[in-house]
Amino acid sequence: MASPIHVLGFAGSLRKQSHNVAVLRAAGDLMPAGMSLELYDLASLPFYNQDEDGERMPDSVREFKQKIADADALLIATPEYNHSIPGVLKNALDWASRPSGTAPTNGKPAAILGASPGGFGAVRAQLHLRQILASMNVFVLPRPEVAIPFVGQKLDEEGHVTDEQTREFLRAHMIAFASWVRRLRGE
Numbered sequence: 001m002a003s004p005i006h007v008l009g010f011a012g013s014l015r016k017q018s019h020n021v022a023v024l025r026a027a028g029d030l031m032p033a034g035m036s037l038e039l040y041d042l043a044s045l046p047f048y049n050q051d052e053d054g055e056r057m058p059d060s061v062r063e064f065k066q067k068i069a070d071a072d073a074l075l076i077a078t079p080e081y082n083h084s085i086p087g088v089l090k091n092a093l094d095w096a097s098r099p100s101g102t103a104p105t106n107g108k109p110a111a112i113l114g115a116s117p118g119g120f121g122a123v124r125a126q127l128h129l130r131q132i133l134a135s136m137n138v139f140v141l142p143r144p145e146v147a148i149p150f151v152g153q154k155l156d157e158e159g160h161v162t163d164e165q166t167r168e169f170l171r172a173h174m175i176a177f178a179s180w181v182r183r184l185r186g187e
Protein backbone atom coordinates (compact mmCIF):
# COMPACT_ATOMS: atom_id res chain seq x y z
CA MET A 1 0.00 0.00 0.00
CA ALA A 2 1.52 3.33 -1.09
CA SER A 3 2.00 5.98 1.60
CA PRO A 4 -0.66 8.72 1.78
CA ILE A 5 -0.11 12.14 0.24
CA HIS A 6 -1.80 15.16 1.76
CA VAL A 7 -1.93 18.05 -0.72
CA LEU A 8 -2.62 21.68 0.09
CA GLY A 9 -4.30 23.41 -2.84
CA PHE A 10 -4.86 27.08 -3.50
CA ALA A 11 -5.88 29.24 -6.44
CA GLY A 12 -4.88 32.75 -7.42
CA SER A 13 -8.48 33.91 -7.60
CA LEU A 14 -10.77 35.17 -4.85
CA ARG A 15 -13.80 35.13 -7.15
CA LYS A 16 -16.76 33.10 -5.88
CA GLN A 17 -17.35 31.59 -9.34
CA SER A 18 -13.62 31.17 -10.07
CA HIS A 19 -12.92 28.73 -12.87
CA ASN A 20 -9.54 27.97 -11.36
CA VAL A 21 -11.02 27.07 -8.00
CA ALA A 22 -13.52 24.84 -9.83
CA VAL A 23 -10.68 23.09 -11.67
CA LEU A 24 -8.73 22.71 -8.44
CA ARG A 25 -11.75 21.04 -6.82
CA ALA A 26 -12.11 18.71 -9.80
CA ALA A 27 -8.43 17.77 -9.57
CA GLY A 28 -9.03 16.88 -5.91
CA ASP A 29 -11.96 14.64 -6.86
CA LEU A 30 -9.86 12.91 -9.51
CA MET A 31 -6.82 12.21 -7.34
CA PRO A 32 -5.69 8.58 -7.15
CA ALA A 33 -6.23 6.48 -4.02
CA GLY A 34 -4.03 7.60 -1.15
CA MET A 35 -3.87 11.23 -2.28
CA SER A 36 -6.15 13.89 -0.76
CA LEU A 37 -6.66 17.63 -1.25
CA GLU A 38 -7.26 20.36 1.33
CA LEU A 39 -8.32 23.65 -0.23
CA TYR A 40 -7.02 26.92 1.18
CA ASP A 41 -8.57 30.32 0.41
CA LEU A 42 -5.96 33.08 0.09
CA ALA A 43 -8.51 35.82 0.92
CA SER A 44 -7.42 36.19 4.55
CA LEU A 45 -3.78 37.04 3.76
CA PRO A 46 -2.87 40.74 4.07
CA PHE A 47 -0.46 42.47 1.72
CA TYR A 48 3.11 41.40 2.33
CA ASN A 49 4.99 43.79 4.58
CA GLN A 50 8.51 42.91 5.66
CA ASP A 51 8.00 44.95 8.85
CA GLU A 52 5.23 42.51 9.83
CA ASP A 53 7.14 39.35 8.87
CA GLY A 54 9.07 37.08 11.26
CA GLU A 55 8.04 36.70 14.92
CA ARG A 56 5.13 39.13 14.57
CA MET A 57 3.61 37.77 11.40
CA PRO A 58 -0.20 38.04 11.12
CA ASP A 59 -2.16 35.01 12.40
CA SER A 60 -3.54 34.23 8.94
CA VAL A 61 -0.01 34.08 7.56
CA ARG A 62 1.13 31.85 10.41
CA GLU A 63 -1.78 29.50 9.70
CA PHE A 64 -1.06 29.45 5.96
CA LYS A 65 2.62 28.68 6.51
CA GLN A 66 1.78 25.95 9.01
CA LYS A 67 -0.59 24.33 6.52
CA ILE A 68 2.16 24.38 3.91
CA ALA A 69 4.59 22.84 6.40
CA ASP A 70 2.08 20.10 7.26
CA ALA A 71 1.32 19.29 3.61
CA ASP A 72 3.27 16.72 1.60
CA ALA A 73 2.82 18.75 -1.56
CA LEU A 74 1.19 21.84 -3.07
CA LEU A 75 -1.27 22.11 -5.94
CA ILE A 76 -1.55 25.64 -7.32
CA ALA A 77 -4.13 26.81 -9.86
CA THR A 78 -3.42 30.13 -11.48
CA PRO A 79 -5.55 32.40 -13.60
CA GLU A 80 -3.69 34.67 -15.99
CA TYR A 81 -3.80 38.40 -15.30
CA ASN A 82 -1.98 40.56 -17.87
CA HIS A 83 0.16 37.63 -18.98
CA SER A 84 1.30 36.79 -15.47
CA ILE A 85 -0.03 35.44 -12.18
CA PRO A 86 -2.54 37.49 -10.15
CA GLY A 87 -1.14 39.66 -7.36
CA VAL A 88 -3.08 37.69 -4.78
CA LEU A 89 -1.10 34.57 -5.64
CA LYS A 90 2.25 36.36 -5.80
CA ASN A 91 1.49 37.93 -2.43
CA ALA A 92 0.75 34.55 -0.87
CA LEU A 93 3.94 33.07 -2.32
CA ASP A 94 5.98 36.01 -1.03
CA TRP A 95 4.71 35.36 2.51
CA ALA A 96 5.31 31.62 2.14
CA SER A 97 8.83 32.08 0.78
CA ARG A 98 10.31 33.62 3.93
CA PRO A 99 12.74 33.14 5.55
CA SER A 100 14.64 32.20 2.45
CA GLY A 101 16.22 28.76 2.84
CA THR A 102 14.09 27.61 5.79
CA ALA A 103 10.64 28.59 4.49
CA PRO A 104 7.99 25.84 4.57
CA THR A 105 7.94 25.87 0.77
CA ASN A 106 11.65 25.01 0.56
CA GLY A 107 12.00 21.64 -1.16
CA LYS A 108 8.23 21.08 -1.31
CA PRO A 109 6.90 19.08 -4.26
CA ALA A 110 4.20 20.87 -6.27
CA ALA A 111 2.08 20.74 -9.37
CA ILE A 112 0.52 23.67 -11.17
CA LEU A 113 -2.38 24.16 -13.54
CA GLY A 114 -4.26 27.03 -15.10
CA ALA A 115 -7.54 27.78 -16.80
CA SER A 116 -8.81 30.71 -18.84
CA PRO A 117 -12.03 31.62 -20.61
CA GLY A 118 -9.93 32.52 -23.67
CA GLY A 119 -7.79 30.35 -25.89
CA PHE A 120 -4.47 30.26 -24.02
CA GLY A 121 -5.21 28.33 -20.81
CA ALA A 122 -3.13 30.70 -18.66
CA VAL A 123 0.09 29.34 -20.21
CA ARG A 124 2.00 32.59 -19.79
CA ALA A 125 0.97 32.84 -16.14
CA GLN A 126 2.04 29.23 -15.63
CA LEU A 127 5.48 29.97 -17.08
CA HIS A 128 5.89 32.87 -14.67
CA LEU A 129 4.66 30.72 -11.82
CA ARG A 130 7.31 28.09 -12.61
CA GLN A 131 9.97 30.80 -12.57
CA ILE A 132 8.79 32.12 -9.19
CA LEU A 133 8.56 28.65 -7.67
CA ALA A 134 12.06 27.82 -8.94
CA SER A 135 13.37 30.82 -6.99
CA MET A 136 11.70 29.36 -3.88
CA ASN A 137 13.23 25.89 -4.41
CA VAL A 138 9.78 24.36 -4.89
CA PHE A 139 10.02 21.20 -6.99
CA VAL A 140 7.34 21.54 -9.66
CA LEU A 141 6.19 18.53 -11.68
CA PRO A 142 7.60 19.25 -15.17
CA ARG A 143 5.02 17.28 -17.16
CA PRO A 144 2.25 16.84 -18.04
CA GLU A 145 1.35 20.50 -18.26
CA VAL A 146 -2.31 21.31 -17.73
CA ALA A 147 -3.59 24.39 -19.54
CA ILE A 148 -7.36 24.57 -19.85
CA PRO A 149 -8.51 27.07 -22.51
CA PHE A 150 -12.17 28.00 -23.08
CA VAL A 151 -12.84 26.79 -19.56
CA GLY A 152 -16.35 28.29 -19.51
CA GLN A 153 -17.42 25.59 -21.97
CA LYS A 154 -16.05 22.83 -19.75
CA LEU A 155 -17.94 23.51 -16.53
CA ASP A 156 -21.61 23.24 -15.63
CA GLU A 157 -23.49 25.95 -13.76
CA GLU A 158 -22.40 24.64 -10.37
CA GLY A 159 -18.76 24.71 -11.43
CA HIS A 160 -18.32 20.97 -11.96
CA VAL A 161 -15.89 20.03 -14.71
CA THR A 162 -18.10 18.17 -17.17
CA ASP A 163 -15.80 17.98 -20.19
CA GLU A 164 -14.55 14.41 -20.35
CA GLN A 165 -11.22 15.22 -22.03
CA THR A 166 -10.45 17.82 -19.36
CA ARG A 167 -11.32 15.33 -16.63
CA GLU A 168 -8.92 12.83 -18.23
CA PHE A 169 -6.13 15.44 -18.38
CA LEU A 170 -6.69 16.22 -14.72
CA ARG A 171 -6.78 12.56 -13.73
CA ALA A 172 -3.52 11.87 -15.60
CA HIS A 173 -1.95 14.98 -14.05
CA MET A 174 -2.84 13.83 -10.54
CA ILE A 175 -1.45 10.32 -11.17
CA ALA A 176 1.82 11.85 -12.41
CA PHE A 177 1.80 14.22 -9.41
CA ALA A 178 1.47 11.32 -6.95
CA SER A 179 4.40 9.55 -8.65
CA TRP A 180 6.43 12.77 -8.52
CA VAL A 181 5.84 13.22 -4.78
CA ARG A 182 6.74 9.58 -4.06
CA ARG A 183 9.82 9.82 -6.28
CA LEU A 184 11.05 12.88 -4.38
CA ARG A 185 10.43 11.00 -1.12
CA GLY A 186 12.66 8.23 -2.45
CA GLU A 187 9.86 5.65 -2.51
Ligand code: FNR
Nearest residue numbers: 013015018019020021079080081082083116117118
Ligand atom coordinates in the same frame (compact mmCIF):
# COMPACT_ATOMS: atom_id res chain seq x y z
C1 FNR B 1 -7.74 38.92 -17.07
N1 FNR B 1 -7.94 37.84 -17.93
C2 FNR B 1 -6.92 37.41 -18.74
N2 FNR B 1 -7.01 36.22 -19.45
C3 FNR B 1 -5.98 35.77 -20.19
O1 FNR B 1 -6.07 34.69 -20.79
N3 FNR B 1 -4.81 36.50 -20.29
C4 FNR B 1 -4.65 37.68 -19.62
O2 FNR B 1 -3.60 38.27 -19.70
C5 FNR B 1 -5.73 38.16 -18.83
N4 FNR B 1 -5.60 39.33 -18.12
C6 FNR B 1 -6.54 39.66 -17.17
C7 FNR B 1 -6.30 40.73 -16.31
C8 FNR B 1 -7.22 41.02 -15.31
C9 FNR B 1 -6.93 42.13 -14.34
C10 FNR B 1 -8.41 40.27 -15.20
C11 FNR B 1 -9.43 40.59 -14.11
C12 FNR B 1 -8.68 39.26 -16.06
C13 FNR B 1 -9.21 37.10 -17.89
C14 FNR B 1 -9.14 35.96 -16.88
O3 FNR B 1 -8.57 34.84 -17.52
C15 FNR B 1 -10.57 35.64 -16.37
O4 FNR B 1 -11.08 36.74 -15.66
C16 FNR B 1 -10.59 34.36 -15.55
O5 FNR B 1 -11.94 33.99 -15.38
C17 FNR B 1 -9.90 34.53 -14.20
O6 FNR B 1 -9.81 33.29 -13.53
P1 FNR B 1 -10.90 32.80 -12.46
O7 FNR B 1 -11.19 33.93 -11.52
O8 FNR B 1 -12.14 32.41 -13.24
O9 FNR B 1 -10.28 31.62 -11.80
